Amino acid sequence: MKLLEDRIREDGTVLPGDVLKVDNFLNHQIDPDLMSAIGEEFARLFADAGVTKVLTVESSGIAPALMTGLQLHVPVIFARKHRSLTLTDNLYTATVYSYTKQVNNDISVDKRFISPDDKVLIIDDFLANGQAVQGLMEIAKAANVDIAGVGVVIEKSFQKGHQMVLDAGLHLEALASVASLENNQVTFMSDQQ
């Protein structure tokens, strides 16, 4: 998605440790018009996938998921993060390790909101090591629902999340696919083609 790649080049910052900081338009301050275009693009890419619900995890996934749900006219569910859960009877849960914060969080979705005839589209802002998306895939599996696909705004294709999603046999769409952050420089997959 050229609009997004241009914005990342213009406003993104590369930090040590392969960190791409985009908090000025994506995940702390949000550009709503860009986010709306992102939702339109996901809706176009998954138009024929039979999506009945969009599934994401708080907080940074909410904006792209909401804009996608708005275009597809289906409900959006965001999994909640907790330090750890004691009562889980009414919840589908998964444990997610955060490399950034180096802690385990449980994420959960109320069982009322996913039924076996749903087909969920998993949306998140970033795909790096894939922990959050894997947690959402586990929740979908626990709920016994089909996954229509996985859409991420930005992926770092050189980290293991990309392959993990493909290995699961899922349709993956990344609107910007970062091939490398070497020398503090963003190189997209599209630059190499």
Add this chain to the structure above:
Amino acid sequence: MKLLEDRIREDGTVLPGDVLKVDNFLNHQIDPDLMSAIGEEFARLFADAGVTKVLTVESSGIAPALMTGLQLHVPVIFARKHRSLTLTDNLYTATVYSYTKQVNNDISVDKRFISPDDKVLIIDDFLANGQAVQGLMEIAKAANVDIAGVGVVIEKSFQKGHQMVLDAGLHLEALASVASLENNQVTFMSDQQ
């Protein structure tokens, strides 16, 4: 906002302790079309207020804030919650007590995203005791910016947040104003007029 009041009557649940549960369309599962209508209504109500940024706090505030920012074509900033902060030099912070979880959280906004010539519209999903909105007001004050107003999707007007915002001399708009939850029954201010 009649559409919202009708939905609360239909899908909301009243729990002991004056809790109004709306997690099936507002803050766990989200109805994007309803949320879009909510954003349009906030944009209409604050159209002449000179808003340059929408300010909210993760996670439940993000959806209504984003839809409002989309209509007003201004950036949306969501304050981040932390257990406690050690490095705060680059952040505006405030401490917020959660009555639901009975813990103190710090909330923060990166100083890069608010400048003195901004005029912020504070948006949140709920106004009850007003702790979150008060925290956002403190952040606006620390950043030395004007507040264009406060918009909340649902307020419980019988709790202290409502009066707190008015006492601060701010323009408050609640799209659904709950006057009472007695006898497990939702009574809106509009029912009493």
